[in-house]
Amino acid sequence: MFGDWEKMKILIVEDEPKAGDYLRQGLTEAGFIADLADNGIDGLHLALTGHFDLLVLDVMLPGLNGWQVLESLRKSVKDMPVLFLTARDHVEDRVKGLELGADDYLVKPFAFSEFLARVRSLLRRGKTSLEPTAMRIADLELDLLRRRVTRAGKRIDLTAKEFALLELLLRRQGEVLPRSMIASQVWDMNFDSDTNVIDVAMRRLRAKVDDEFESKLIRTVRGMGYVLEVPDCV
């Protein structure tokens, strides 16, 4: 399922070596080509010359800080999406970043699955694809017009929210979705609340979609979230 992301180039500008290395490793293993710069000056130079598809920018940087990098970058490069990483959760910081032309921001500490989901959203943005009327994975089919779900030809009754949940999983099949993202996308709950709500909802969805079938499509990734994918051959 990583095929879509092949050859997408991402530049990470992060001065903390551990964080930078792990972000690069994580992105590489997720199928991206990731480069790392550990200061603002190198970062800006690379961003201007390296033909990247996405820039991940830490605010606190030696040399030029994240905002200065972004400001200089936006003078010549308008369309490269920028994801801001900040350790300070101040409204002014966020507003400043967004005003300068950042596309999204994450406050440290963040879950890697959340980070990956945001990266993919940003890369997906702007790529206009026709809104599908039906989606499928293995023998599971989702009819978006009739809002009907079948698996192996067998009709499955879902509540509206269960349908929305399954639709999200299917749209982002192969991606590990963090619970906070699921709560935000399906229920519009944009705060970290007790995550067991998502677990219960997911368990109920699985009972309908997976329990009766041999191959289980929804998988729990412990400590990260949920993913919908065709299981590896066991």
Place this chain on the structure above:
Amino acid sequence: MRLISRLSLTARLTLFFASVSCAVLLALGWVIGASIEHHFEKLDQDALTGKLMLAQHVIERVTTPQDLERLSDQLSDAIVGHHDLIFHIVGPKKEILLSSSDLKFPEERLQAGSVSTDAQMFSWEMEGNSYRGLAAAIQTSIPNGAPLLVAVAVDIGHHTAFMHTFMRTLWLFVVCAALTTGLFGWFAVRRGLAPLLTMRERAALVTAHRLDHRLPVDAVPAELADLANSLNEMLARLEDAFQRLTEFSSDIAHELRTPVNNLMTQTQVSLSRARDAASYRDILESNAEEFERLARMIADMLLLAKAENGLVVPHRENVSVAAEVTALFDYYDAVAQDKGLHFCLEGEAHVGADRLMLRRAIGNLLSNAVRHASAKTNVRVTVKEASGGVEIQVENTGDAIATEHLERIFDRFFRADPSRQHSNEGTGLGLPITKSIVLAHGGKIAAASDGELTRFTLWLPRVFL
């Protein structure tokens, strides 16, 4: 002005006392001096007028020019015993008929007038002596005779000398009095301001470790009692804030210690010998869960810290409470179904509030209600307008909350049952966050537990937009 405002109160009051007593004494001295002067003038006037009348009496009996020649002797008898009295009589032909001394009267003042008690006196100085005089034209009884000009004068040297002495004494007295008043004033002010000193000493005792010191209110004068009260209130607020800060820090330390300890032990035990990939995976997954909880706790505590510093500012919009509650019902639907709970919503109201915050506040209450509700019961949310605002009640049936716990239920990390600290129940910051959101909106929140029914009542001012 700066200098004055920088002067100490004692110096200011002392100066003030001294100058006021100076001014008062000077005014008094001036009044006394003027009265004495006036009194002397009056005495002189009476004496001089008396002598003039005596002269008049003698002169009126002069009927012939021969009498005129004997006038001197007759008048001499009259002025016997008045050594300081000077007589001067000028005849019709400017001849001097009598002059009791060598004293020269100023020519221009020898104006003829009739003898009367309010005749204008004049004064002059000669050879270092001061004189005061009175002149009058007196008609003799000589037929067709011209009037005589009679002038009397008195040496007022002793008056002037007296006034000089008096003024000098007065000045000396005023200076002494000013100094004395200043000194006494200084003592009085020192004594009067002694309570301020006491307050200062008490205030000096207040440190970060001893915020419980209070200024003495009963022991200070009424003027200072208000100040002392205000300062005490300030101290109380400071102590409260400091207390909360201290508790917050120790809460953080305490709450972080357990998960960090778990992570450390688990990781170190796993590293102590080689394991297979699945075990490592299991450990990492468990760690990831713990880390996520830590991250959430940090985010929640930051939010609370911000709220306590008044940094949480709601972006108000017109919010339908029922719509928010319905959305939350949707969210908790799966959990409720699992427990066989039934959600019900009554009423509707609109309120000017931050939609996200309001959702979070009610969400926490609902989460709490769902968690503590007994299986197969109702969780009821009632929305209604009440006293200029909106009241939202969240009720569930379950175990009663003990009264002593009710007061602390909005405290950070408070759990009625300490053993449930690390079950998967969130960070223990849900209700405090709800409370701080409500406070940021200018509302209030209360919890009540009656038998099996637990009810949270949240009130928000409507705030029209």
